Amino acid sequence: MIRPHVVAHVAITLDGATTGFAPAVVRFYELAATWAEDVTLAGADTILAQEPALREAPRRPAPAGAPLLAVVDSRARVREWEALGAVGHWSGVLALRAAATPPRPQQAVPELVAGAERVDLAAALAVLGQRHGARVVRVDSGGGLIGALLRDNLLDELSLLVHPRLAGPGQQAWHGAQGRAGAFELVAAEALEQGLVWLRYRVP
Ligand SMILES: NC(=O)c1ccc[n+]([C@@H]2O[C@H](COP(=O)([O-])OP(=O)(O)OC[C@H]3O[C@@H](n4cnc5c(N)ncnc54)[C@H](OP(=O)(O)O)[C@@H]3O)[C@@H](O)[C@H]2O)c1
Incomplete structure (x- = not known):
């Protein structure tokens, strides 16, 4: 693979x-x-550290060819998906989750499921390559x-x-x-x- x-x-x-x-x-x-x-791959804690600033960040379109942002978020802690997708750095956002990840409250974000209890990083990377062309x-x-x-x-x-x-x-x-x-x-x-x-x- x-x-x-x-x-x-x-x-x-x-x-x-x-x-x-x-x-x-x-x-x-x-x-x-x-x-x-x-693809930019970030951990949930990296994104959580940015969330206060993200809420205030200006929205702008992403340039052509901007990468996809994939966030390892096994515990469904990230909240600012809308802002992440709108700040102009990424063409889109993707939440990487495991089968056991709790449901996200009132949030619509594309998800990639890999792993049982926690995101299986090898499997997620393989899918990013195969399905998302990374x-x-x-x-x-x-x-x-x-x-x-x-x-x-x-x-x-x-x-x-x-x-x-x-x-x-x-x-x-x-x-x-x-x-x-x-x-x-x-x-x-x-x-x-x-x-x-x-x-x-x-x-x-
Ligand atoms: N200096 C720099 O260049 C730089 C860059 C980025 C961020 N930062 C700073 O770094 C801090 C955050 O860094 P961090 O290291 O705490 O967090 P992180 O880099 O965001 O990594 C933690 C993430 O990795 C996941 N993870 C860890 N081991 C895993 C495994 N074996 N399998 C699957 N997922 C795994 C965690 O999953 P769980 O959710 O399951 O725990 C969590 O989502 C922030 O303060 C940020 O500002 C610095």
């Missing part, structure tokens, strides 16, 4: 945190455009989802935008709790403005 190329692009600090600092957002998304992904999936995650993809050998490429600061203890790490053994192969390293460094690795 052929699945899409999966790349995680993540902003981190020198101590590996993905939260607890202000990332260089404009630069981050400029670099994210490198992959021209067909060749490239870019993961937008604070670490939990990246960790799960790494553990299940579903990540092909890792892109780190390293910020020259420390977030301190108690922040989310870029890889979540689970990692993998083996050396990552460096594909590119580029020093950017204001001490930022962009690192791209192929996952073993």
